[in-house]
Amino acid sequence: MLLANGRAWTEVRAEMESFKNLDFDWKRGRLPAYIYYLNEEILNIQREAYSMYIVENGLGKNRAFPSLKKMENDVIQTGLSILGASDQSAGIFTSGGTESILLAVKAAREWAKHGGKKKKPYKILLSETAHPAFNRAAGLMEIEVERLPMREDDFKFDLDKLRSALDDNVIMIVGSAPNYASGTFDDVGALGQIASEYDVWLHVDACVGGFLAPFARMNGRSIPDFDLRVPGVRSLSADVHKYGFAAKGASLLLFTSSDDKTFAHFALEWARGTYQSESNQGTRAGGAVACAYAVTNVLGEDGYRRLAKMTTDTVDRLTSGINDIGGLEVIRPYELCIFAYKSVDPHVEINAVADEMGSKGWFIGRSQRPAPSIQMAVNPVHANICDEYLADLSASVAKVRTMGLKSHFDHSTY
Ligand SMILES: *Cc1c(COP(=O)(O)O)cnc(C)c1O
Secondary structure (H helix, E strand, O other): OOOOOOOOHHHHHHHHHHHHHHOOOHHHOOOOOOOOOOOHHHHHHHHHHHHHOOOOEHHHOOOOOHHHHHHHHHHHHHHHHHOOOOOOOEEEEEOOHHHHHHHHHHHHHHHHHHHOOOOOOOEEEEEOOOOOHHHHHHHHOOOEEEEEOOOOOOOOOOHHHHHHHOOOOEEEEEEEOOOOOOOOOOOHHHHHHHHHHHOOEEEEEOOOOOOOHHHHHHOOOOOOOOOOOOOOEEEEEEEOOOOOOOOOOOEEEEEOOHHHHHHHOEEEEEOOEEEEEOOOOOOOEHHHHHHHHHHHHHHHHHHHHHHHHHHHHHHHHHHHHHHHOOOEEEOOOOOOOEEEEEEOOOOOOHHHHHHHHHHOOOOOEEEOOOOOEEEEEOOHHHHHOHHHHHHHHHHHHHHHHHHOOOOOOOHHHO
8 A cells, every 4th residue: 555655675676576486486397387497598578678668668669659659660670571471571569468459359350240140149269278368358358159069089279179069150260289178270271261251250369379389390200280370370479488488468360461460559549649559458568578589689589499399398308207106197188388297096186186286385286177277387497396396296196196185176267
């Protein structure tokens, strides 16, 4: 609350440092989500770059802060170059995946209005694994969303169900690369064919994979086709604040054709003349742009390849270690960086294992489908904790089994 008289910064600062004890210890890899972190070196680059532009406002990039425009364009070019763009492509720098998706939905709606062939109410067809941001955006625009059950054998978008659900109201379909729920890539090639056949907008949600999958592929991993090169793809979201290792507040929305990008723009003639912005924000953080510029330039292709290797090697170590613990099994398939594991022993309740791990200081991600499971989104900091994690997990499973522990976990309040 606001004090009548301010306090000394040294005192407030010390207090804020102590607040951090309330949180899980992300620097020691205790979080399986929310953070993308490797070490103090990258963290300090983020801090310095962000604070250099902490006052500048992205809204004024055209007139007042050409430096921000220059850096923003560079980050967009980086995204375009790793995600299969052509000379016709273009992008928008946004505050996060949720905003990138919001603008993609808006662009698809404007495109549908423009074409005049789709019936209202407009509808988006998704697999149940697609991110909630699509419902959030559609809810703001009075667009309906239908979530179809994922294909049972590989947790991908069920193309048969999609074909039967397509009608004249559908303006958009979505493929995830990968999705956050199961960690698999939807078949973007097949979705592109369907999009062309039915004349619907195909968005690829590569918020997770955008700054990881291209480098994992360069490292020799087999990655399904998912980017702007796939015929039928009109837009793609890629978060720079996830595997791009920028500070929070940085994502890209890329368009195969720059003509489509104008569908996302906002402009208004008002008392002062013309107000316009490409994203859905007014004032926006210059620091987020500066930080994305700094990190992408400092890391370069070799840096991202190194981070991608650490991530995928860590996935391999953790998944094989988990499969070696009797009673647990990693759910297959998963692709890239997100996986989940379940119990295959009736005497080991997976949510009780999660509770035990929680009491040892691990923040545990839980998932419900295709099976109650513990989920991890791996990032490079986890390279340091594999052995500790597996030892604690093994001890937790043994304790749950011998003591017959049950969980009171309720996923509806999670
Ligand atoms: C994180 C994420 C989003 C949303 O991005 P935010 O940056 O959290 O707004 C969208 N899609 C997927 C697959 C994600 O993992």
